[in-house]
Amino acid sequence: MAIAILAGRDSIEQKQHEWFSKSWREELLALNPHLDIRIWPDVGNPADIEFLLVWKHPIGSLNQFSNVKAIQSLGAGVDHIFVDPDINTEVPIARIIDPYMASDIVQYVTAYALQHIKLIKRWSEKQQQKLWNKEPPFNLSEKMIGIMGMGFLGSKAAHVLTALGLKVSGWSQSEKNISDVKHYTGDAEFSDFLSQSDMLICMLPLTDKTENILNIKTLSQLPEDAYLINVGRGSHLVEEDLLTVLDSGHLSGACLDVFRQEPLPVEHPFWSHPKIQVTPHIASVTNAATAAPQVYENYSRMMSGQALLRQVDTKKGY
Numbered sequence: 001m002a003i004a005i006l007a008g009r010d011s012i013e014q015k016q017h018e019w020f021s022k023s024w025r026e027e028l029l030a031l032n033p034h035l036d037i038r039i040w041p042d043v044g045n046p047a048d049i050e051f052l053l054v055w056k057h058p059i060g061s062l063n064q065f066s067n068v069k070a071i072q073s074l075g076a077g078v079d080h081i082f083v084d085p086d087i088n089t090e091v092p093i094a095r096i097i098d099p100y101m102a103s104d105i106v107q108y109v110t111a112y113a114l115q116h117i118k119l120i121k122r123w124s125e126k127q128q129q130k131l132w133n134k135e136p137p138f139n140l141s142e143k144m145i146g147i148m149g150m151g152f153l154g155s156k157a158a159h160v161l162t163a164l165g166l167k168v169s170g171w172s173q174s175e176k177n178i179s180d181v182k183h184y185t186g187d188a189e190f191s192d193f194l195s196q197s198d199m200l201i202c203m204l205p206l207t208d209k210t211e212n213i214l215n216i217k218t219l220s221q222l223p224e225d226a227y228l229i230n231v232g233r234g235s236h237l238v239e240e241d242l243l244t245v246l247d248s249g250h251l252s253g254a255c256l257d258v259f260r261q262e263p264l265p266v267e268h269p270f271w272s273h274p275k276i277q278v279t280p281h282i283a284s285v286t287n288a289a290t291a292a293p294q295v296y297e298n299y300s301r302m303m304s305g306q307a308l309l310r311q312v313d314t315k316k317g318y
C-alpha cells in the first residue's frame, strides 16, 4: 500500500516540480512517518499504489495504477485531471480547498484590482514627467467589479473587495446570497452581468461549459474601457479575441495569470503588449504546509472506506 505523487506532464516539467513533489512528501511524512510515498517516475510496482496525488500528471500514466482507490488533486482545480481522456471516472477525485490559498488568490486579485482602480500606472507616469497633476479622475472606485465564479474563492474575493468600499457583483450557475453583492445567476443573466462589469475578474473552474467563455462576443458586452483579470484558466480566454478588443480600444487593459500554454512562449504577443500584465501562474500556488492535513485526512478516509472530503462531481467537472 503506497501513495504516488505525479507532478508535471513530462520530464522537463517534472524536474521543475521537483521541489513541489518533495515538499508534499515531507509534509505528509511529518503527519505520518510510516507512509510509503513515491515520486513519479520512481513509483516501483504500480500495483502497490492506492492513493494518487496529482498535479498535471503525464497524460495516460494513471491507467497502470490498477489498485487506485482515490485521486487527490494537488490544486484547487481538477481540469488538469479531466483533460486525460483515459481517466477512470469511477475513482473518486478530490480537490484542495485551503484558506491559505484562498487568501493568496484574493490578495492577488485585490492588488491588481486596486492597481487599476487607484490609477497606479497613471501616477507613476506623472512622476516620471515631474507633473503635479491634480486633475480627475483620482481613482475609479465608482466602477463595478464583476466576479465570474462565486464559489469559495470568488465569494472570499467579493467579501474583501466590498469591505474596501468597492462595488461588487457576482455571476455563477447557482443562486448566491452575499451581502452587498448583486448576484446574477445562470446563462439567462449572463449578458446583464457583463454589461455592468467595468472590471471583470474570472475565477471560474474550467469545464466544457466555461471553456472559451471570454471571447469576442462576451468581451464586447463589457462597458467601454473595461478591465479584465483572469486567474481562472488560460482556456477560459480566446487569446486573439482579447487582442482584438484591446487593440480596438474597447477594453482598457488586462492582467493575466493563466495561459493556454504555460510557460507562456517567449514569442507570445501578450509578453510585450502595452495593455497586458503577465504573471506566471502565481496568483495561488498550493502550499503543502497548510494543505497537507486535508490531503492526509482524505488518505485516511480512503483507507477506512469513507467518502472523500472535497470530492468533485465528475459530471460537472468541478
Ligand code: GLV
Pocket: 074, 075, 076, 077, 078, 284, 285, 286
Ligand atoms: C491553481 O491554479 C490551482 O488549481 O490550485
